[in-house]
Amino acid sequence: MKAKASNFVSVDFPSRSANEGFARTVAACFAAQLDPTLDEVNDIKTAVSEAVTNAIVHAYPDTIGKVSMKLRIYEDNGMEIVIRDWGVGIEDVEQAREPMFSTGGEERAGMGFTIMESFMDKLRVRSAPGKGTTVTMRRRISRRAGVK
Amino acid sequence: MAVSCTCDRRSLTAVLSGELDHHGAKQIMEELDRRVEQELPRQLTVDMGAVTFMDSSGIAVLLRAHRRMAQLEGSMSVINVPKQAQRVFRAAGLHRIIKFL
Ligand SMILES: Nc1ncnc2c1ncn2[C@@H]1O[C@H](COP(=O)(O)OP(=O)(O)OP(=O)(O)O)[C@@H](O)[C@H]1O
Numbered sequence: 498m499k500a501k502a503s504n505f506v507s508v509d510f511p512s513r514s515a516n517e518g519f520a521r522t523v524a525a526c527f528a529a530q531l532d533p534t535l536d537e538v539n540d541i542k543t544a545v546s547e548a549v550t551n552a553i554v555h556a557y558p559d560t561i562g563k564v565s566m567k568l569r570i571y572e573d574n575g576m577e578i579v580i581r582d583w584g585v586g587i588e589d590v591e592q593a594r595e596p597m598f599s600t601g602g603e604e605r606a607g608m609g610f611t612i613m614e615s616f617m618d619k620l621r622v623r624s625a626p627g628k629g630t631t632v633t634m635r636r637r638i639s640r641r642a643g644v645k
Numbered sequence: 646m647a648v649s650c651t652c653d654r655r656s657l658t659a660v661l662s663g664e665l666d667h668h669g670a671k672q673i674m675e676e677l678d679r680r681v682e683q684e685l686p687r688q689l690t691v692d693m694g695a696v697t698f699m700d701s702s703g704i705a706v707l708l709r710a711h712r713r714m715a716q717l718e719g720s721m722s723v724i725n726v727p728k729q730a731q732r733v734f735r736a737a738g739l740h741r742i743i744k745f746l
């Protein structure tokens with residue numbers, strides 16, 4: 498059963514590292530409509546940071562390219578986050594999702610996908626070498642009775 | 646993102662503050678490297694009390710410092726970890742490698 502989307506927002510930005518903080522702040526502000534707890538907001542910020550950082554670091558290693566972030570809120574209090582790039586793509590997605598797998602050398606731990614998976618209810622990664630990568634995440638925000 | 650270090654009798658304390666993401670991590674890594682080479686400490690304490698956000702970039706920073714301290718046959722511990730960073734470390738299983746106090 499698919500719940501209906503009640504609101505959405507879409508932002509495009511170049512793959513500059515200064516936009517990592519910007520993207521997670523946008524996601525946190527948009528998520529505020531669902532009245533999340535602080536932990537829930539932080540989980541969303543962390544997952545967004547991982548996906549956007551991957552687009553910035555891995556998708557466009559030597560160039561600046563476009564990154565797009567789409568956020569959707571559903572009537573079942575779910576939030577969907579779609580982060581897309583048109584960069585180098587991933588050869589073997591299953592391998593990329595394994596904990597500690599990284600092509601990023603010493604500065605990366607290979608834990609990004611593992612963190613997205615553990616902080617979100619659902620994670621889907623679609624990628625084609627030379628075409629780009631789309632990461633779709635879904636997280637249900639708990640409904641809190643009474644407190645506003 | 647900022648790091649300030651104090652060293653007392655070969656015990657180095659690094660206080661990190663701000664947002665520890667990919668955008669800020671390189672500078673932290675370089676500053677930690679530099680101070681560790683300078684002081685060759687026996688003990689490194691990383692104080693995360695003022696870190697307002699951290700993602701996997703912070704894991705790589707700590708792992709690198711941990712490796713360097715092991716080479717120096719010293720030890721490293723991480724203190725005052727905020728809740729958000731704690732959740733990231735837990736998801737990554739980092740407590741099996743690094744000492745959190
Ligand atoms: N958007 C992307 N475009 C191209 N390759 C990607 C993309 N996202 C991830 N990858 C590949 O998948 C690997 C695993 O990603 P993951 O985020 O789990 O770890 P990491 O980015 O290497 O390290 P960390 O996230 O811990 O800093 C990357 O090293 C890279 O090879």
Ligand SMILES: [Mg+2]
Nearest residue numbers: 547551609610
């Ligand atoms: Mg990553």
